[in-house]
Amino acid sequence: MTQIPQDHPRYKSLITRENTVEGVEKGITSIQGLIAQGRGEAFDYLIGECSTDSAKQAERVAVSYLFIAENPVISVNGNTAALVPDELVVLSDITGSSLEVNLFHRSKKRIDRIVEHLESHGARNVLGVKGDSTLDLSHDRRLVDHDGIYGADVVLVPLEDGDRCETLSKMNKVVIAIDLNPLSRTSRCANVTIIDNITRAFENMLQHADEMKSFTDDQFKDIIDNYDNNQVISSALHEIENRLKTLSKEFGKT
Numbered sequence: 001m002t003q004i005p006q007d008h009p010r011y012k013s014l015i016t017r018e019n020t021v022e023g024v025e026k027g028i029t030s031i032q033g034l035i036a037q038g039r040g041e042a043f044d045y046l047i048g049e050c051s052t053d054s055a056k057q058a059e060r061v062a063v064s065y066l067f068i069a070e071n072p073v074i075s076v077n078g079n080t081a082a083l084v085p086d087e088l089v090v091l092s093d094i095t096g097s098s099l100e101v102n103l104f105h106r107s108k109k110r111i112d113r114i115v116e117h118l119e120s121h122g123a124r125n126v127l128g129v130k131g132d133s134t135l136d137l138s139h140d141r142r143l144v145d146h147d148g149i150y151g152a153d154v155v156l157v158p159l160e161d162g163d164r165c166e167t168l169s170k171m172n173k174v175v176i177a178i179d180l181n182p183l184s185r186t187s188r189c190a191n192v193t194i195i196d197n198i199t200r201a202f203e204n205m206l207q208h209a210d211e212m213k214s215f216t217d218d219q220f221k222d223i224i225d226n227y228d229n230n231q232v233i234s235s236a237l238h239e240i241e242n243r244l245k246t247l248s249k250e251f252g253k254t
């Protein structure tokens with residue numbers, strides 16, 4: 001991995017980029033995953049490379065859903081596995097969620113590599129190898145495990161493609177998306193849209209999960225009932241708008 005000096009002003013972002021490249025080199029992440037990462041970086045610049053208040057609110061609601069669900073599943077693709085392997089394992093352990101590998105560019109070799117990678121970070125019973133059920137989709141993301149995503153009531157889909165998100169919503173599952181692009185189809189069709197970098201989103205969700213692990217179901221329901229996802233997407237767009245307005249004024253003065 002290229003050495004990034006720790007005092008570099010964009011250290012975190014560059015490390016994330018390096019981890020994605022390493023994911024490709026290990027055969028975990030698809031080459032197309034690099035393009036997705038680049039698109040995410042562009043939106044992260046617009047957001048200001050920090051977790052906004054509305055993102056933190058969505059992250060809290062996401063954790064509430066995972067705790068309250070009967071069969072929660074965290075879907076894992078190649079970028080997610082490369083960027084947050086430890087965090088995936090801890091979040092799944094605390095909230096009792098299953099991990100299931102689900103890939104657009106699916107091959108047995110890549111699925112096996114991701115499973116092994118997650119296991120090397122402490123995961124057990126990773127789903128997704130069987131792919132014994134199908135969603136109403138024409139690409140390989142249709143292949144899911146019957147005991148996993150197919151029967152799940154809540155699915156966390158980090159860095160998703162819009163098609164599957166829509167299909168899962170139509171199956172009346174609660175879909176939680178993590179996507180830096182507030183305008184993607186995924187962001188617009190999820191029940192909970194976390195507009196944040198996946199690295200920060202998992203860090204925040206783990207903190208919330210630790211704080212909330214002894215909450216009652218009524219407390220979780222209260223948090224969920226007071227949540228408005230359209231408002232969160234609108235806030236993210238306003239935050240970008242305000243940031244651009246402020247920056248354009250600053251440049252206008254010079």
Ligand code: ATP
Nearest residue numbers: 036037040159161162179180181184185186197198
């Ligand atoms: P849609 O079909 O929903 O419109 P898309 O075609 O843009 O989505 P992909 O190309 O699969 O979907 O991209 C995945 C999404 O993940 C992109 O919208 C991108 O902004 C987002 N993304 C990439 N890297 C990160 C990251 N590190 N953290 C959060 N989001 C990210």
